[in-house]
Amino acid sequence: MIRFALPAALLLALAACGQGRYVEQDEYNDPRNRGGERGSILGQGGLILFGSSTARSGTGEAGALGVNAFLWRGTLDTLAFMPLVSADPFGGVIITDWYAPPEAPDERFKVTAYILGRQLRADGVRISVFRQVNSRGQWVDVPVTADMGTALEDRVLARARELRVQSVQTAGR
Structure with a gap:
C-alpha cells in the first residue's frame, strides 16, 4: 500500500507545482490577465480546483478577486489599526477582532466589512460596527452611533x- 501511496503523492505534488507564479501589485484589473487556463490542473474542461471565477463573476476573468480590488485594499488599509480575524477576498468579507482604543480601555469595537461587488461604487461597501463596554468585569453590548459605520464606509471609499x-x-507612465 505504501509502495503505491508515496509515488502517487509525489506525482500529485509535482503536478500542483506546474502553474505557480508571483502575483503582481494590481493585476486584478489588468486586461492582459484575462483568459488562460488558471484554476485547472488538466487544462480546458479538465479537473477544476476550487470552482471557477468565470461562473462567479460572469466576466470571464479567471483567477481574479471576487470583489473590487480597490475597495478591498481600501478596506484593509482603513481597518489596518484593528487586528484581523478573517479576510475572504472571494466572498468580500473582512472581520476584525475586538479593538480597545488606548484612550478608552473600558470600551472596545469590532468591525465586519462587506465588499458587495466588482465595481468601484459608493454603495459597494457596507460596514457594521459593534461596541462593548466593560461593566464590573463583564463586556456588555451597547449601541453604536448610526453614523459610525457610514463614516468608516466614507473613509474606505476615499482610500x-x-x-x-x-x-x-x-x-x-
Whole structure:
C-alpha cells in the first residue's frame, strides 16, 4: 500500500507545482490577465480546483478577486489599526477582532466589512460596527452611533479612490 501511496503523492505534488507564479501589485484589473487556463490542473474542461471565477463573476476573468480590488485594499488599509480575524477576498468579507482604543480601555469595537461587488461604487461597501463596554468585569453590548459605520464606509471609499488614481497614474507612465 505504501509502495503505491508515496509515488502517487509525489506525482500529485509535482503536478500542483506546474502553474505557480508571483502575483503582481494590481493585476486584478489588468486586461492582459484575462483568459488562460488558471484554476485547472488538466487544462480546458479538465479537473477544476476550487470552482471557477468565470461562473462567479460572469466576466470571464479567471483567477481574479471576487470583489473590487480597490475597495478591498481600501478596506484593509482603513481597518489596518484593528487586528484581523478573517479576510475572504472571494466572498468580500473582512472581520476584525475586538479593538480597545488606548484612550478608552473600558470600551472596545469590532468591525465586519462587506465588499458587495466588482465595481468601484459608493454603495459597494457596507460596514457594521459593534461596541462593548466593560461593566464590573463583564463586556456588555451597547449601541453604536448610526453614523459610525457610514463614516468608516466614507473613509474606505476615499482610500479606494486614491488607490484608483494611483493605478491610473502608474499605468500612464
